[in-house]
Amino acid sequence: MPMKPYNPHEIEPRWQQKWADEQLYSTKTPASVTSKKYILEMFPYPSGDIHMGHVRNYTIGDVAARFARMQGNTVLHPMGWDAFGLPAENAAIKRKSHPATWTYANIETQKASFKRMGFSYDWDRSVVACDPEYYRWGQWMFLKFWERGLVERRKSPVNWCPQCNTVLANEQVTEGKCWRCSSEVEKRDLTQWYFKITNYAQELLDDLDKLTGWPERVKQQQANWIGRSEGAEIDFVLCDEQGQAPENPTEDDFITVFTTRADTLFGCSFFVLAPEYEGLAQLVENSPYKQDVLALVEQSKKVSALERAQGNHEKHGVFTGRYVVNPINGDKVPVWVADYIVADYGTGAVMAVPCGDKRDFEFARKYNLPIIPIILQEDDPLYPQLKDEQRRVVCSVDWQDANEAEGVLVQSGPYTGLRGGKHSRAEQVMVAALQSIGRGRRKVEYRLRDWLISRQRYWGNPIPAIHCKKCGVLPVPEADLPVMLPKDINLAQGETLATHESFAACTCPKCGAPARRETDTMDTFTCSSWYYLRYTDPHNTHAPFNALDANRWMPVDQYIGGIEHAILHLLYSRFYTKVLRDMGLVSFDEPFLNLLTQGMVLDEHGDVMSKSKGNVIAPEDMIASYGADAVRAYILFMAPPDKELLWNEDGLAGLYKFLNRVWRICFDLLHQAGESSLSNAAQAGKATDEKHVQALVDELTRKRHEVVQKVATDFERNSFNTAIASIMELLNTASDYLHDVPADQRNKAYDREIASCIIRILAPVAPHMCEELWACGGFSAQASAGAAGGAGTAGGASDAGVAGSAGVQASTQGEQWSVHVQPWPDFDAKLAKRQQLELAVQVNGKVRGRITVDADSADDVVKEAALREVAACIDGRQPKKLIVIKGRLVSIVL
Structure with a gap:
């Protein structure tokens, strides 16, 4: 078959229809749990057509799924829609229609775009969150x-x-x-x-250690959000409205605080309640400060919980007119209400220690409240004055900020001289003392609510x-x-x-x-917290899923989505999984083994693409110009998947040229290029030196094995950009071979094996073009025939190291015609190893020459060769340093 021009607009729809007709991506039951791969991208919200951010996310998942199939795995790769939510409702109100109308129309639009991109989804397993058969089980x-x-x-x-x-x-x-x-x-x-969810706070925190395939920053975000703190609850006795403490206080007379720093109790100079504190209204009912307190409560509603927790905004407070008794020393301290205290951490009440807490310090300075130094470094000017004193209040109004949180206790009664800090000896003995009088107890608190x-x-x-x-x-x-x-x-x-x-x-x-x-x-996040389980058994009308099917496929082997869901969807899904496990519906602890958080796609100005900004680039426009395979290759090649990608259409044109080059070279290797052949020597009627031919074959053979191994490794670690770069290197080597060796001096079986290898390793990235090349090469007709035969020199006289096991092998999955069910090419690490290396030789940081040495040469041999190469440059001078960087260069410092 002579070479035809590469035309993605003719090729791609044809193969998409063929895949659909033959149900190529229909999920089969895995033979065992070790032979399954569940590849999943976070399902989208159907707010309109997909954008380049979607394309990046789903292309990454599709390459992973296609590669897993070629490795012999049975793959589950489904797609659905997170279809409830405000955008659909707001759109319906604006259009005076129903949310379902807008939602399902967008689903059909997105589904068509997914098919146009060639994504290998099993569409029979789709779920839509707004379908009654799905939300019934929610x-x-x-x-x-x-x-x-x-x-x-x-x-x-x-x-x-x-x-x-x-x-x-x-x-x-x-x-x-x-x-x-x-x-x-x-x-x-x-x-x-x-x-x-707080019932599972500790397990959600502990099991982060099991998630070895998750990015550390995601795990850290979840750990910070769960926010485990070890400390103590301490009971302060509330004085009556006349300032008198009850002789025999009851439970109603206590206000309890949670603190991790019980060792600083002697520095508590005032007491603070959150504006939302449950008993606040009753506490100030007869107080002359009541109206001021209620005004502050209203004002605080305008300050976000985050701002209040961070404490960076200007702080406002009001004295309530009430006092509490510090249980460690009997001091009465005034009770204030302040907008830098939040109610949903601890108890909503705080013992303020301004000498050791920045927020308390700023509040004390503003309202002229005492600042009692009780923890100092030994080189502090105040330390000599206070280290021997049992109790002498010093208000350090000259301080510009709170003191260090750890140091030696001063002015702390019998605890003076102990070192203070979290989990310190001072903290331990003070909590023990409070426990002995019934005013304190150990407590673990969580930020998670x-x-x-x-x-x-x-x-x-x-x-x-x-x-x-x-x-x-x-x-x-x-x-x-x-x-x-x-x-x-x-x-x-x-x-x-x-x-x-x-x-x-x-x-x-x-x-x-x-x-x-x-x-x-x-909340719509309840829909997305278990959808990955429904994919394992999507048509079940008697249960949300069959436990056998869920346990066969789960956990998800590779999950892909945005890091913005680190403490939303990802945390909630982990919670759901643990509850369902405790219900006996699943047998695993975590839903996602490996997590990839892809980077954002940015416009030419570096802004995140979004519909609200009007800077979204529709993939359909790019496909119309270059085809889906070029868009896929571009989105993978231009940046590592977890990094931001700055969109540049020039790069897309470059990837389109690359695919055209693959097309031409593969046809040439298949001896179907005709007048477009790269074998210029043959066209000129010139014979090529046999030794030179053998060297080209040896290098191409070595490069083939090196790249097959490298691409497999890169795909496994989601380094798609470097995988494509390696394929480009193999293509360059093949081009050199074709350029210098006439067609009549090339071994056809060897050439076909190289073409087969290039097509298969590129197939996950450019599935349509590679399917076409596979068919044009006639590989589908012989997929069950084993290897394409041994490969030797151009004349076929000797073995070049491409054995039968490296050729096209029998598919065990049934659909023999498709490249996407063929096995990944074998590789031999020994054959991939370079026999000789070219190393740069630097003198004082500048390249002054290059040497060629055996790959296994000892450093002394390499150094000697390098010195000979730059002898004129060195001119007899003795090197100060001579360093060999394996496989790269020799550095000589004079």
Whole structure:
């Protein structure tokens, strides 16, 4: 078959249709758990057509899946849509339509784009989160969580987004703003539904050590968010409104704090409550400062929890008029309310030690409160004055900042002279003393808070609960699932689930009286926290999935997605997996063995591409110009997958030229290039020296084995850019061989094996073109015939080291016609080793010559050759240093 021009616009649709017709990527049952690979990219939100960020994510996953198949694995590589959420609802309101209409239209658009990119998904396993057959099982899991005591409904301060008109989990507030629309988040007191993820806080933290295939920064983000702190709870006694402490305090008289620094108790000069502290209103009911306190409470709602926790904004506080007694020394300290204290860490009450805490220090300076030095370094000017004193308050108003957190205790009664700090001897003995009088106890605290899942919007999974005036809040019976969203809602007119009477009105399942449905829907992250399990058994109508199927495929071997989900989707999925394990539905602890967080795609100005910025580049435009294979190759080649990629269309044109070059060289190796052959020597009628031919064959053979090994290693470690660079090197070597050796002096079997190798190692990156080359070369017809034969010199007289096992081998997967089910080419590490190396010789940092030495030459031999090469440059001078850098260069310093 003579060579035809490379035309991706003709090739790609044809092979996409062939793959679909033959169901090439339909998932089979793995023979064993060791022969399976579950490759998964985070499923997208169907907000419109895909953009280059999607292309990067899904191309990475597709290459991994195709490579895994060629290694002999049975691969699960599915795709679906995270289809509930605000964008669809807002779009429906704007268009005066239904969210489902917008959602399913976008799904079809995205699906067509995925197929156009040649992604090897098993479309029979798709899941769509807004399909009742999917969200039914999300409701079922809610009920099972409820049965296990992991669901709670309570009133508490919550994050409220005024733009989205719904509450947000703590994880969905970024620098005080809504993660979706970037509006400033407010605090409101609402009764909401929570998942008790805190029950798994310690296990979620401990099991991070199991995730050896995760990026360290993701694990660190989760560890910081979980935020384990070891310390103590300490009870302060609240004085009455006249400032008198009760002689026999009861539980109601205590205000408890959590601290990791009990050793600093003697430095507590005031006491601080968060504006949301539960008993604050009662505490100031008869206080002359009541109105000031309530005003501060309102004002603090405008400051985000993150800003308050960081303590960088200007601090505001009000004295409550009340006092508490410090249990370690009996001092009465004033109780303040301040907006730098947050209620959802510890108890919402803090013992302020301004000498050792920057935020307390700044607050004390602003409101002229005492700053008592109780922990100093021995070289501090105050140390000689205070080290022997049992108790002498010194307010160091001249200090510019809080003192160091660790040092020697001073002015600390019997503990003076002990070294203080976290887990210090001083901390241990003080907590023991507090325990002995019933005023303290050891405690582990977590920053992690329960997951708020209520959302006050329509387009989400309905919470399966019923409110009955007589029976209280009850679960919807399992037999009544799914609780279906009403299709006849008029969102454009402001209708909600709460005002949609045919949805909200129901009957109590216990007493039969009229009742009301829960009209909040679940956070969309509940849908994405288990979808990877549904892919293992997507058509099950009796359960969310079959445990046998889930345990056969899970955990996911390679998961790919954005790092922005480090403490959202990834943490929630880990939580779901552990609960389902405890329910006996799965047998593993973690859902994702290996995680790749791909970098953002940036526009020419370095800005992240987004629809809101109007700088999105549609892949369809690029495909129309260059074809999908070029887009795939470009997105992989231009940067490591975990780094940002600066878009440059010139680079795309370069990859298109590379594919054209592959096309021409493979046809030449197949002896089908005709007049386009690179064998210029043959065209000129000149014979090539046999020794030179053999050298070219030897180098091509060596390079073939080196590159096959290198590309496999790079694919395994997700280094796709270096893999493509290695294929380019092999192509250069093949080009040199073809250029210098006439066709009539080349071994056809050898040439075909080289072509077969190039096609197969490039197939995961450029699947359409390689499928076409495979067919044009006639490889599919002989895929079951084993090797293409031994390879020798151009004349076939001697063995060049490409044995039969390196040729085209029999497929064990049935679809013999496709390159994508062929085995990965074998390689021989010995044959890949260079016999000789060319090394640069530097003198004082500048290259002054090059030497060729045997690859296994001893350093002394290499040094001697280098000195001979640059003898004129050295001119008899004695080198100060002579360093051999293996395989690269020799450095001589005079």
